[in-house]
Structures are given as structure tokens and as C-alpha cells.
Amino acid sequence: MTELELKYGCNPNQKPSRIFMESGDLPIEVLNGKPGYINFMDAFNGWQLVKELKAATGKPAATSFKHVSPAGAAIGLPLTETLAKIYWVDDLGELSPLACAYARARGADRMSSYGDFIALSDVCDVPTARIIQREVSDGVIAPGYEPEALEILKSKRKGTYNIIKIDENYTPAPIERKQVYGITFEQGRNELVINDELFANRPTRNKEIPESAIHDLAIAMITLKYTQSNSVAYACGGQAIGIGAGQQSRIHCTRLAGTKADNWYLRQSPTVMNLQFVDDIRRADRDNAIDLYIGDDYMDVLAEGEWQRIFKVKPEVFTREEKRKWLDTMKGVALGSDAFFPFGDNIERAHKSGVEFIAQPGGSIRDDNVIETCDKYGIAMAFTGIRLFHH
Numbered sequence: 001m002t003e004l005e006l007k008y009g010c011n012p013n014q015k016p017s018r019i020f021m022e023s024g025d026l027p028i029e030v031l032n033g034k035p036g037y038i039n040f041m042d043a044f045n046g047w048q049l050v051k052e053l054k055a056a057t058g059k060p061a062a063t064s065f066k067h068v069s070p071a072g073a074a075i076g077l078p079l080t081e082t083l084a085k086i087y088w089v090d091d092l093g094e095l096s097p098l099a100c101a102y103a104r105a106r107g108a109d110r111m112s113s114y115g116d117f118i119a120l121s122d123v124c125d126v127p128t129a130r131i132i133q134r135e136v137s138d139g140v141i142a143p144g145y146e147p148e149a150l151e152i153l154k155s156k157r158k159g160t161y162n163i164i165k166i167d168e169n170y171t172p173a174p175i176e177r178k179q180v181y182g183i184t185f186e187q188g189r190n191e192l193v194i195n196d197e198l199f200a201n202r203p204t205r206n207k208e209i210p211e212s213a214i215h216d217l218a219i220a221m222i223t224l225k226y227t228q229s230n231s232v233a234y235a236c237g238g239q240a241i242g243i244g245a246g247q248q249s250r251i252h253c254t255r256l257a258g259t260k261a262d263n264w265y266l267r268q269s270p271t272v273m274n275l276q277f278v279d280d281i282r283r284a285d286r287d288n289a290i291d292l293y294i295g296d297d298y299m300d301v302l303a304e305g306e307w308q309r310i311f312k313v314k315p316e317v318f319t320r321e322e323k324r325k326w327l328d329t330m331k332g333v334a335l336g337s338d339a340f341f342p343f344g345d346n347i348e349r350a351h352k353s354g355v356e357f358i359a360q361p362g363g364s365i366r367d368d369n370v371i372e373t374c375d376k377y378g379i380a381m382a383f384t385g386i387r388l389f390h391h
Helices: 037-057 081-086 097-107 126-134 147-154 211-225 250-266 283-293 320-327 345-351 367-377
Strands: 003-006 017-020 028-032 061-066 069-075 116-120 137-142 162-166 175-180 183-188 231-236 239-245 333-337 355-360 380-383
Touching: 017 037, 028 147, 037 061, 037 069, 037 116, 037 137, 037 162, 037 211, 061 097, 069 097, 069 211, 081 097, 097 116, 097 126, 097 239, 126 147, 147 162, 211 231, 211 239, 211 333, 211 355, 231 250, 239 250, 250 320, 250 333, 250 345, 333 345, 345 355, 345 367, 367 380
Parallel strands: 116 137, 137 162, 333 355, 355 380
Antiparallel strands: 003 017, 028 162, 061 069, 061 116, 069 239, 175 183, 231 239, 231 333
16 A cells, blocks of 8 residues: 545645655554544654664653654653552553553653554553553554454444554655645654763763663653654653643743653652542543642632532642642653753753753853753753754
8 A cells, every 4th residue: 555545634624635655555554443644643753752762772662642742752661659550550450561651651741641642662462452442542553463452442432543553664765855835845864863872971070870861861862853843851760751842942841841740740749649539530530630739720629619529528738838848859850952951041940850860962152051050950961962853
């Protein structure tokens, strides 16, 4: 099959629409459903991300994509009891490494992951399919599916769930093209390999970056390689925990991603872990309630007549001082940026979210200010020398 006709493009009025190969066959097979234009955009970007994550770390990888940027990305490290609970998979028994990777990718930012398109680096197994089955999702792409896993996935959305199989040996052409306003753009594919060597140049006084942090920096940078720019990613413990995408200002990327990383950590606090939800609350309503509770609009869920719909017992206000005290225990976070930091204010904001390791291209006329700010907090920073814009 050299081409596949689609219902429409980005929007219903954009017809006709198709994906096609100029030579050779499409490297995919649609096993179920009818994926659309944006579904395929998410699927192909997500597949590249997880393929590179596995190559860089040697572990199964998963990503949760929304609107052509990742909401989460992770490798298959075991979940702690706390993470299993905040990702709502503690009732599923033993999870495979691939299932752990998707639980992490989906769970890091559940608000953004709602209705995601999933990419898996390995053959989808039953434990992973069971997690996917219970979440609101548009589809999945993987190099294969175990027979039972495929049947589980086919049962989603009344049998219309989008399931794509991709040839893991497919190699795209070295030159890529796209059109804007009828004009064709052409460039070489971004084939940069992200490995330990990328983080060798460390201009800060602290030059110690342990192997676990190198993995987190690689996760951050590979995630950024497929995130709409400008972009910044925080990573910790084998997963992205906060991604800021598509902002015109880098400090806004850093703040946005930092707020998401903070929310990830606040969800692990005893205050949030001990919330008592009503028995019949929907998963999305529960996630929305947590997001509001830990934010500035907490009265939206604590007001009289409102909290009774959500909680069995009315929670106390999680004060700004209490949240800051908990966030001050956040440590060992890695941060990646797709382009250089122009000012030290980005480092100041990153420090508030427990960042101890940074990777960024360097090359700003104010690199000395950025290095000085890192040194103030004992942060180890690597200059990669490589920009990772993605549009």
C-alpha cells in the first residue's frame, strides 16, 4: 500500500487528505479503526521518540502525544508504591517494563494526556493493553501486538479504537519535505544521536552528573527533539515530569514545564494522597479535581455544595506555605532545553523545582550569567552545542 486516504486533514473542511509514499510502500498497517491526519502526525512523531529513547537507554519506552507534542515520555523502570497510586495503576498487579513506561508517560501530566495518541517502543503486551483500555485515548502505534493485547485494544471505543502497526526496520529518506502556502521546504532529517557524549562539556564548578541523571537528561533532550519549539523539559527517575511546549519566550517554557513538574510532585504529597473521593467519581473528574485542589482555584472544588460531589470528607485547604514546604523536598531533577538559556532567570525558576542537572546548547552572550547562577545553587550543567528546534 503506497497511500491511505483520510477522512479530512487538520480540520473537517480540509479535503482531500491522504498519507502516501513517493516510492515504496507505507511502513504501517492499520489493524483497527480509521486514524486521521493528526492521529498519524502524533503517531509518527511519537514512534520516533520512543525508538530513540530505547536506543539511548536500552529500556522499553512509551510516550503520550497530544497535538503533535508529547504530554509525557518515559522508560520502563519499576514504579514505587507512591507512583503506582498517583498513576492509578496500583490495582493492576505486577506490571511489565513496557506497562511501567506507559503508566509513567500517561501519569506525569494526566490533564494533558487525556485523549492521547500512544507510541510504544516494543510489542504491546497484555499489562500495557489493560492500562490503555481504561484510559481515554485516540489510538496507539507499536511494532506489534500480542494476540490477547490486540483483542483488548480492539474492544475500546465500541470497536473503533485506532491501532497502528509500524515496521520497526523502516528507515526514512535522509531528506524531508513539507509545504507551507504552496511552497516546498526541504531539509536533512535531524539524525542527531543523543548519548552520553552529548553531556561531556560541563562549564559549571559542579561537574558531577551520575548515570541516572544522564539517563534523565537524555530523556529530556530526546523528548524535546519531538516537541514543538520553544520547549523545555524536566525529567526525574526515568520519565519526563513537566514539558513546556510552543512558547515564544524561553522563560515561559521553563515556568510552564516547572509548574507541571511541581504538580507531579505535589500529587505525591500526603495531603493529596489522603484525599477521599466519592466512590463513583469518574477518572477525568478526579484528575480535574486534583489539578484544581493543588492550584490557585482550589475553591472551585472546596466550595459548599461543590465538594460533596467530589469528596467523602471536605479537605483542608492546601496552603501555599504547605505546598512550598513539600516542594522544597524535591531533589535530583534534570532539565533540558532545546535552545540556549538567554538569562539566569531560567535557572532561578528551575531551582525552585529541585533541578540539579541541566543540559542546554549554550552559546548565549550571557552564558557567564547562566553559569554563575548554576554555581550559586551547585547545579551541574552540560553545554551540548546542539539546538533541537522542532516545527
